[in-house]
Amino acid sequence: MDYKQEIKRRRTFAIISHPDAGKTTLTEKLLLYGGAINLAGSVKGKKTDKHAVSDWMEIEKQRGISVTSSVMQFNYEDYCINILDTPGHQDFSEDTYRTLMAADSAVMVIDASKGVENQTKKLFKVCVMRNIPIFTFINKLDREAKNTFELLDEIETVLGIQTCPINWPIGSGKNFKGVYDRETKHITRFFAANNGQKEVDTIEVELGDPSLDSIIGKDNHDILSEEIELLDGASSEFDEELVRNGKLTPVFFGSALTNFGVETFLKHFLKMTTSPLPRMSSEGKIDPMENDFSAFVFKIQANMNKAHRDRIAFMRICSGKFNAGMEVYHMQGNKKIRLSQPQQLMAQERQIVEEAYAGDIIGVFDPGIFSIGDTLNSSDRKFIYEGIPTFSPEHFAKVRQADTMKRKQFLKGITQIAQEGAIQIFQEYNTGMEEIIVGVVGVLQFDVLKFRLESEYGVEVRLDPLPYEFIRWIENKDIDVSSLGVSSDTKKVKDLKGNPLLLFVNRWSIQTALERNKGLILSEFGR
Numbered sequence: 257m258d259y260k261q262e263i264k265r266r267r268t269f270a271i272i273s274h275p276d277a278g279k280t281t282l283t284e285k286l287l288l289y290g291g292a293i294n295l296a297g298s299v300k301g302k303k304t305d306k307h308a309v310s311d312w313m314e315i316e317k318q319r320g321i322s323v324t325s326s327v328m329q330f331n332y333e334d335y336c337i338n339i340l341d342t343p344g345h346q347d348f349s350e351d352t353y354r355t356l357m358a359a360d361s362a363v364m365v366i367d368a369s370k371g372v373e374n375q376t377k378k379l380f381k382v383c384v385m386r387n388i389p390i391f392t393f394i395n396k397l398d399r400e401a402k403n404t405f406e407l408l409d410e411i412e413t414v415l416g417i418q419t420c421p422i423n424w425p426i427g428s429g430k431n432f433k434g435v436y437d438r439e440t441k442h443i444t445r446f447f448a449a450n451n452g453q454k455e456v457d458t459i460e461v462e463l464g465d466p467s468l469d470s471i472i473g474k475d476n477h478d479i480l481s482e483e484i485e486l487l488d489g490a491s492s493e494f495d496e497e498l499v500r501n502g503k504l505t506p507v508f509f510g511s512a513l514t515n516f517g518v519e520t521f522l523k524h525f526l527k528m529t530t531s532p533l534p535r536m537s538s539e540g541k542i543d544p545m546e547n548d549f550s551a552f553v554f555k556i557q558a559n560m561n562k563a564h565r566d567r568i569a570f571m572r573i574c575s576g577k578f579n580a581g582m583e584v585y586h587m588q589g590n591k592k593i594r595l596s597q598p599q600q601l602m603a604q605e606r607q608i609v610e611e612a613y614a615g616d617i618i619g620v621f622d623p624g625i626f627s628i629g630d631t632l633n634s635s636d637r638k639f640i641y642e643g644i645p646t647f648s649p650e651h652f653a654k655v656r657q658a659d660t661m662k663r664k665q666f667l668k669g670i671t672q673i674a675q676e677g678a679i680q681i682f683q684e685y686n687t688g689m690e691e692i693i694v695g696v697v698g699v700l701q702f703d704v705l706k707f708r709l710e711s712e713y714g715v716e717v718r719l720d721p722l723p724y725e726f727i728r729w730i731e732n733k734d735i736d737v738s739s740l741g742v743s744s745d746t747k748k749v750k751d752l753k754g755n756p757l758l759l760f761v762n763r764w765s766i767q768t769a770l771e772r773n774k775g776l777i778l779s780e781f782g783r
């Protein structure tokens with residue numbers, strides 16, 4: 257197949273949801289329909305102590321939460337699909353943001369009995385920042401659900417996005433029979449098979465078909481007719497342009513657990529969502545169809561596989577085709593490198609890839625040269641992709657080793673974890689690396705840090721919370737930090753790259769620093 261056709265058939269998206277809304281189950285069912293797994297349920301189930309393909313980290317298993325993102329690729333019909341899994345927990349919005357940088361659209365899973373939950377709101381905001389198309393899958397229709405109109409209204413008012421239902425549920429709870437397709441006016445009636453472990457059986461009939469009463473029940477039929485009338489008068493029209501700009505979300509209904517509505521969703525979604533989109537660079541927009549390979553690093557993860565003790569840089573290919581062993585130019589490192597043994601992930605299982613195309617995510621072995629946001633190019637054109645902003649840490653703690661003999665491992669561990677971008681580390685002036693200050697966006701990252709230092713590097717640490725809430729980098733060059741006049745509750749520190757910065761307990765202290773030091777320039781973002 258021509259490389260352009262390969263790119264065209266790619267669909268790269270992320271799934272977001274409040275924990276427990278069914279993101280993992282939906283992902284698994286999409287894999288089931290794509291033939292990537294045989295028996296759904298084999299990968300998930302806290303009760304059976306088996307875990308979803310995408311939940312691989314120890315801490316995720318222990319707590320039943322997804323804290324890092326992984327990538328899965330599979331084929332469905334003529335499409336090649338890349339699903340980016342995102343952590344559901346609120347403390348990991350930063351990781352989600354980076355993952356969304358690599359996606360062309362997002363699927364938002366909502367629990368039909370709960371509606372828009374807290375974390376949905378936060379993740380949705382992150383999607384809006386990226387301005388990408390958002391598709392909604394209202395899940396768990398096999399349980400008692402909120403009124404469908406109310407659910408749509410909630411999405412519109414709470415999230416501020418217009419909704420356009422593509423299909424409509426027929427009944428809910430035990431009475432959930434199927435969905436009505438508003439465009440084709442077809443009704444799909446589902447029949448459960450193997451508790452959702454296998455694809456569902458379906459019957460499809462047209463609205464108005466005389467057999468409809470017997471297929472979905474007379475009551476359901478009557479309610480459906482009423483609802484369709486109401487809906488056609490009230491809801492927004494489907495508008496591709498609005499969807500493309502994240503202003504309108506197409507809505508689907510179903511039950512990931514029983515597979516009801518999953519394939520229907522997948523088929524429509526694949527048609528509606530885009531093939532890889534152009535990306536902004538220092539030379540303007542780069543077309544994915546360009547012959548030359550280019551990519552950017554959006555995630556770095558150490559020790560994904562304990563047996564390998566390695567570090568993987570995940571990159572999204574933005575244009576052209578990638579061949580194994582290819583020589584590329586690493587823009588930020590300013591040198592040529594060979595990308596050997598690139599890998600694609602099927603969650604825990606890795607496969608070496610020979611070729612990959614724009615839209616794909618590959619993981620390459622990282623000897624410690626990559627940083628998040630780095631650009632790789634195969635051409636002589638030396639552009640860099642637009643950077644990925646980092647969120648400023650809001651919680652700080654002092655980290656101390658319990659066993660001072662393990663200094664080397666401690667420094668290695670904490671530096672590597674910081675390079676992944678999950679935490680930021682700072683050092684006080686005039687002290688060695690005995691005491692390190694760590695800053696995180698969400699407090700759960702402290703637990704992850706402690707856990708990972710112990711399990712991956714064999715280092716036990718103590719974390720003592722610090723009262724700082726604001727961080728500002730000092731922009732003035734050649735400044736003598738020790739002579740700066742600051743309030744006594746302000747701390748002077750430097751980051752990994754040696755840049756000076758100040759930690760403040762409140763906004764008032766920031767003001768004091770600015771007033772006492774004329775010409776001082778403070779910035780919220782690190783370089």
Ligand code: G4P
Pocket residue numbers: 273274275276277278279280281282300301302303304344395396397398399510511512513514
């Ligand atoms: P998450 O990744 O968004 O956190 O959600 P996940 O898929 O793990 O689903 C959370 C719980 O909701 C699971 O139950 C799952 O089985 C259930 N679930 C997912 N989709 C549906 C659905 O369509 N209908 C119903 N009724 N339940 C659904 P659990 O009890 O936490 O785990 P398990 O032991 O049942 O797997």
